Amino acid sequence: MDIVACIKQVPEVAEAELEIGRDGSEIDREDLVMDINEWDNYAVEEAVRLKESHGGKVTVVTLGDENAEDVLRRALAMGADEAILIDEESFEGSDAFGVAKGLYRVVKDLSYDLILTGAQASDNGWAQVGLILAEWLGLPFASLAMDIVINGDKVIVHRELESNTQEKSELSLPALITVQTGINDPRYVSIMGIRKVRNIEIRETDCEKLGLSETEIGSEGSSVTSRTLSLPSSGEGAEMLTGTLNEICEKTAQIIRDKGGID
Secondary structure: OOEEEEEOEEEOOOOOOOOEOOOOOOEOOOOOOEEEOHHHHHHHHHHHHHHHHHOOOEEEEEEEOHHHHHHHHHHHHHOOOEEEEEEOHHHOOOOHHHHHHHHHHHHOOOOOOEEEEEOOOOOOOOOOHHHHHHHHHOOOEEEEEEEEEEEOOEEEEEEEOOOOOEEEEEEEOOEEEEEOOOOOOOOOOOHHHHHHOOOOOEEEEOOOOOOOOOOOOOOOOOOOOOOOOOOOOOOOOOOOOOOOHHHHHHHHHHHHHHOOOOO
16 A cells, blocks of 8 residues: 655744735745644544555655755654655745646656545645645545545545535545544654654655746746735724623624624
């Protein structure tokens, strides 16, 4: 069971004081702590668990700068066997299609029975890259997986749907699956564990080696442009409504009417 996991390094912003960059198009990441995307962490854990149950190997791929090697080393410490880094310099400003093009040029030449990606990334939140990759590779796919079971040359996937419901799907291998958080409990990675894999070679490539031109990727090849970005303005404190449930509902409705939300 050869598995490819596509991962991404993203900034931790939950408790950070965010600032807008000088050009006003994105947040300033210089002082932000970078870590593996949460959804991708679950994908790597699931890939390693499947390898432990069925044999084979796990290859992790990321598109990023030299610092993105950290998330690859983390994945190797979790149990992945090989790692590939795509230099992101020419991909800056890419939309989901541009990112998927880089991953596609690498993954198409790898040996795989299953490809796992996170359902989305916490920075852009496109939730598209994995599905675009599946389309270009001509693979059956399932999204938002909460359980993955290998059954011979098939894979059974339990997908998360709305209203706390799930859908059971069966796909023929090879296939691509995007993973939802909560599918497992990712193992803890210690500093010592990362040191143990520091001598594993990370294969590096770039757009030139992948045969991609600047007009296919980056801002030139993107159909989406980030023009301006702004932080929400600080307003007055929240108004606390009191009373019975019916009274609170009526007060809420009146506030919405006063603000022109409903007639």
